[in-house]
Amino acid sequence: MSTSLGHMTGRPRDPAVDEAIRQATLDLVADQGYRGVSMEGIAARSGVSKQAVYRRYASKGEVILDALVTYARTRLPTPDTGDLREDLLTLLEETFAAQRGVPGALNQALAAESLQDPDFARRVTDTLIQARRAAVGEILDRARSRGQVTYPDNDVLIDLVFGPMWYALVFDATKLTDAYATELSIAVTTLATSPLP
């Protein structure tokens, strides 16, 4: 939302309100989890009217999505160490570390919303998931150009990288440790570089 190219007439939206909504969303998710997040709660916590929220976002999911995208905008580096396993390990360690904090709770909220609304699920995919998948795709492509990857299909490899993460976010987020990142990066690297069946 926050259409920068809306109608040019009338009173402009207050950026402080935008920011207050995002911050209140982060705060609520952080200390109450997805359950504690409601449109009314967000409005109350941010000291903003409910209408100010509804003017900007069509649904609770959109608020959370925007909060996460804005929060995580600066991150998402694509490691390039020259070694596939090292690249994957770095990316997974950083990603898992984030899942243990506020972004993890936000991702859980996005998953919960997605399960209740397939259209929203697609929006999350287009807005967030694809970018993360592309990062791993780059890592794989670079390794492939170095001749380190024999496995023909990036997509399956990427699923094997992120699938277990979402699985853990749903059922047991404590699983996302550095040790687990190590195990996964070894497994995927082994598969990617193994001789073709």
Add this chain to the structure above:
Amino acid sequence: MSTSLGHMTGRPRDPAVDEAIRQATLDLVADQGYRGVSMEGIAARSGVSKQAVYRRYASKGEVILDALVTYARTRLPTPDTGDLREDLLTLLEETFAAQRGVPGALNQALAAESLQDPDFARRVTDTLIQARRAAVGEILDRARSRGQVTYPDNDVLIDLVFGPMWYALVFDATKLTDAYATELSIAVTTLATSPLP
């Protein structure tokens, strides 16, 4: 619930009520998805009072969990063809086929509930997830005893089998095709039988 060893005194529970609740839950999930499922809706659809439901189940999640466990009780075979890839392919094809039907919607509902209640997530894990993981564990152990598995850790392999499935259930259930089952079974088999890194 439905404690067969409850207090033996008082008016016994009507088994027809038990069954009506389960059936109504299946029906609701089947044609409206998780969104359309509510305690009131279940009571209304089953022609039973809301108290009759609350007497049996502490939460909506418990109702869904019981409905799924009862519904899928007869299934869950563990294929044993003598070939690891074949066993995995059979299991994944059957599992994915189920996810395209009512059990898939039920699993999505369980995931949504789990995301809102970590205690319930553990209950789902203990009741359902572990049994499925054990089935894959058996397949791997048999292949291991035939000398077909070099990968040291079953747990990671099992995560690679089920992680992508839950990932797809959250964001795009249409991905769970036979072709995808084939790709995954090949990938996991390749990793399991690849030379140690």
Add this chain to the structure above:
DNA sequence: CCCTTTCGTTACGGTGCGGTGCGTATTGGA
């Protein structure tokens, strides 16, 4: 016969959602 627990029915208070109407404030364009 009495006690306990179930049954169905009905009702209540609480919460969140999505939306609306009102009065006021603030902007850019005519």
Add this chain to the structure above:
DNA sequence: TCCAATACGCACCGCACCGTAACGAAAGGG
């Protein structure tokens, strides 16, 4: 400078769902 458009906060509504409670009736065991 005035005006149209949009923003703002505040208050309210109808709806759905949740969880609990009260009631009398029914069904079993001691």
